[in-house]
Amino acid sequence: MSxxxxxxxxxxxxxxxxIREYPAATARTQEDILHLAVKQYIPxxxxxxxxxxxxxxxxxxxGYPKAFYQTWDSRVFARLVAYGLRDDQKEFHVEGEHDRCHEPMPVRLATPLIQHLASLGRPYHDLPAPDAGPHDSRNRLTHPDLDPELLTSxxxxxxxxxxxFPRLPYLRPSVLYIYGSKSNLSLPxxxxxxxxxTGIATGGSGGAAAGRVREVVIQGYSHQVPFEAVNDCADEVACWLACESRRWSEEERVFRDRQGSSPAGDHTTVEKRWKVHFPKGQRGIHMQGHIAIVTINRPDRLNALNQDHYYQHGNIFRELERTADITMAVLTGTGRFFSAGTDVSSTFENMSHGTDVRRHMSSTFFSNLDLTQIFIDFSKILIVALNGPVVGFSAALIAQGDFIFAAPDxxxxxxxxxxxxxxxxxxxxxxxRRLGIAKANEALIMSKRISCEELVASGFxxxxxxxPSGQPDDSTGFLEQVLGRVHELFGSVATQSSLLSMKNRIDNQQNCDEIFAGLEMVTTGVPEQQMRAIGEGRKKHKL
Structure with missing residues (x-):
């Protein structure tokens, strides 16, 4: 310490x-430890x-060549002499000390010349690599960061x-650029x-438009302006730091006030505003031993789901897939409907608010595709508890269930x-597979309603x-009965893993054909027209 x-x-x-960028970057082995010298100045x-x-x-x-030194501020030059040069004892004694005793001691750079040269440019003599392709002029092992378009003689x-330079748009901190007007490297x-x-990309500071990037050009000085115009640069930096420190202090104050106004426990949970986007009960899941119970809870909409709900339920089943101690999932609904399928009113509302319809339909298509694949690949036992009617996409999905229990209506x-x-x-x-070809044709081609009796008779x-209450909207009582039946049927199984080992993967070749047929239909515009007609009341919904 000094x-x-x-x-x-x-x-x-x-x-x-x-982590080293280049091979042979250290003197001996790759395990050599480099050190960074840091001076800490405490006022x-x-x-x-x-x-x-x-x-x-x-x-x-x-470092810089001698021609630059002549224009430097005297204080900067004095420090260069003090710290950037060292006596050259070897050169001084070549001709004998008695011949040169009255001459000044020769000096050389404190940093060895070869090291100084190595810092100014990296050679690329051995290019391309021996195993490079016919049009590849690079050696990705030794020169991974060399742009082949910049190769010269x-x-x-x-x-x-x-x-x-390509990373400048992502720069987060504020920036002050200081240039000399005579710099040949900082042309306008x-x-x-x-x-x-600088700073304009997502994740950046906001750039000059947000007041986070400034530029100062000091007249009469070259590219070495920090060494030539020390006082001018210091004044500009001090002014800029004062503005930035005020901005930073205000940001810190806002964060402290927000943190201080919240109870300590609030930092371990989510804000209340989250609940606006995840209303209570809309996506319910709870565990009962090795069984996960997933509930669709939009009874006021007959459990009709929009694209966001499909995405949420997809994430639920992804999480269940990753949870090792869950071997069964029970999917059910609340109220008198299991699910009325896709929320048509939500789709029409998006159309009415100027949403690009083709984009919306395509987005919905890919969302449905994602959820379909999740249900097909779900490796746990999937039990569907149909508390009431099931319509549309929801009806298609539940056909992937391993066991389906249904209420009589x-x-x-x-x-x-x-x-x-x-x-x-x-x-x-x-x-x-589940209904048989005759009933499948009635359901899919004729859009015919398939009753509970027919579903049981076909094996669906x-x-x-x-x-217990006998009421069609008693979904709670229905679920309790289903869970009791599940424990009765599967409680005697020796190990839960034996259940999973018996569940076979489903061949999805025909599913792929259906998916691409669906995409083709979306591009025709017919689904858009039919959805709009239902939303405007010009066509009666099948419900």
Whole structure:
């Protein structure tokens, strides 16, 4: 530790650069430890910094040829002489000390010349790589950051420019660019490019438009302006730091106020505003031993689901797939309907608010495709508890269930053909497998309602379960009866893993045919027209 009249100076040596960019970058082995020398300057007028005090991090550049030194501020030049040069004892004694005792001691750079040269340019002599393709001029092992379009007859390069400039839009901190007006490396068009692109991308500061990027051009100075116009640069930096520190302090105050106004426990949970987007009960899931119970809870909409709800339920089943101690999932609904399928009113509302219809329909298609694939690939035992009628896409999905229990007033309806769309949810395969070809044709081609009795007779439904109250909207009582039956049927199984080992993967070749047929129908525009007609009341819904 050293000191001066203004600073207490602490020198640190820190191990660094454990991840190396280039092979043979260290003197001996790849395990050599490099060290970073850091000087910490603590102002004597503020020996004990407080929260809110500034810390300034400064990184110096490389050395410069002699021609530049002549224009430097005398204070900068004095420090260069003091710290950048060293006596050359070897050169001094070549001709004998008695011949040169009255001459000044020769000097050389404190940093070895070869190291200085290596910092200015990296050679690329051995290109391309021996195993490179006929049109590949690179060696990705030794020169992964060399842009082949920048190769010249002078075999040296610096990778920073091509690597850093594309990253300027993502720069988060505020930036002050200081240039000398006579700099031949900071021409107006180059300065404009940097000012125009810095911080403008997602994740960046907002750029000049947000007041986070500034530019200062100091007249009469060259590219070495920090060494030539020390006072001018210091004034500009001090003014900029004052503005930035005020902005930062205000941001910190807002965060502290927000944090201080919340009870301590609130930091371990989500904000109340989350509940606006995830209303209570709309996506319910709870565990009962090794069984997960997933409930569709929109009884006021007959459990009709929009694209967001499909996405949410897809995430639920993804999570269940990853949960090792869950071997069964029970899917059910609340109220008198299991699910009325897709929420048509939500689709029409999106159309009415100027949403690009083709984009909306395509987005819905891919959302449905994702959820279909999740149900097909679900490796746990899927039990469907149909508390009431099931319609459309929801009806198609539940056909992927391993066991289906139904309330007596259940029916299945898939009005795909009346809406001008192809079958969804892999129904063209699963319905044939579960209903038989005759009933599958009635359901898919004729959009015929299939009653509970027909579902049981065809084997689509395993068993009819009655709610204790006998009321069609007693979904709670119905679910309790279903869970009791599940424990009765599967409680004697020796191990839950044996259940999963018996569940076979479903071949999805026919499902793929259906998916691409659905995409083709979307592009015709017919589904859009039919949805709009229902939304405007010009066509009666099958319900």
């Amino acid at each position: 000191s001066s009249s203004h600073w207490r100076i602490i020198e640190h040596t820190v191990p660094c650069q454990h 004597t007028i503020n020996p004990t910094p407080l929260p809110g005090d500034l810390t300034i991090v400064i990184a110096p550049g490389t 002078f075999p040296f390069y610096r990778p920073e420019i091509t690597a850093l 068009e180059f300065r404009s490019d940097k000012r125009r692109t 259940t029916y299945l309806l898939t009005p795909f053909s009346s809406l001008g769309i192809a079958a969804e949810g892999a129904a063209s395969r699963s319905f044939v 439904v395993n068993e009819v379960i009655h709610a």
